[in-house]
Amino acid sequence: MKIYRALLNTIKRIATIVLLVCILGIVAIMLSELVVRNVLNISFRWSTELNGFLFMWMSFMGLIILVSEDRLINLDMVYSRVSPGVQTGLWMLIRTAMLFLGVVMVVSYVDMYPILATSKFSTMQWLKKAWHYLPSAIAGGYFALEAIYELLCKISSGEKTTEGRSES
Known part of the structure; x- marks a missing residue:
């Protein structure tokens, strides 16, 4: 399990680097487009498509980071008011849904x-x-790998764990 967690942490670090490069790229393109438009009164034809491309990468790399840090939006108001057994059931349901969502995302890309x-x-x-x-x-x-890891940890230990998660 330590090797598995190390793999997930490595993917997260790479996603963080790609995310930062995308953000810097978007800012640089937008600033250069602004300067060229206002000073030379011309426009780069490719800037809109490249910004869309970088935004797509930025969005999905950001999702990897959010999933790895368990920071996605959830319904704590409902979750905290139910019994521990129902909480466990909801947790398992969410992780199973995340697993299937990840598989669907990969299969969709392969099919397309x-x-x-x-x-x-x-x-x-x-x-x-x-x-x-x-x-x-x-x-x-990543969603599928993370869901499998968390489900395996839950099944083997009996309680939800974030042990071994990178804080970077």
């Missing part, structure tokens, strides 16, 4: 790949659309 691999951006002909949707599959894979 033949279409995405032949489609290109209009202003960035060198970039296939498959790269645009890849973070969805990566995040889905």
Whole structure:
């Protein structure tokens, strides 16, 4: 289980780096577009598509971080008012749903790949659309791996654990 947790923490670190690069890229493109528009009165044709591309990556890499730190929105108001048995059932249900969501995200990408691999951006002909949707599959894979890890920890120890999670 320690190797499994180390793998999940490594994926999280990589996602964090990609997230930061995407944020910096979006800011740099927006600032350069602003300067060029206001000073030279021209516009980069590719900036909108590239910002959309970076935003997609930023969003799904951010989801990996949120899932790894268990910071997704939940209904604590309902969760805290039910018995521990119901809390455990809800926790298992949510993790099972996360597992299936992750699998669906990966399978959807694999099924759509033949279409995405032949489609290109209009202003960035060198970039296939498959790269645009890849973070969805990566995040889905992480969701599934994280859900399996947490379910295994729950089953083996009998209680919810975040032990071994990276705080970075």
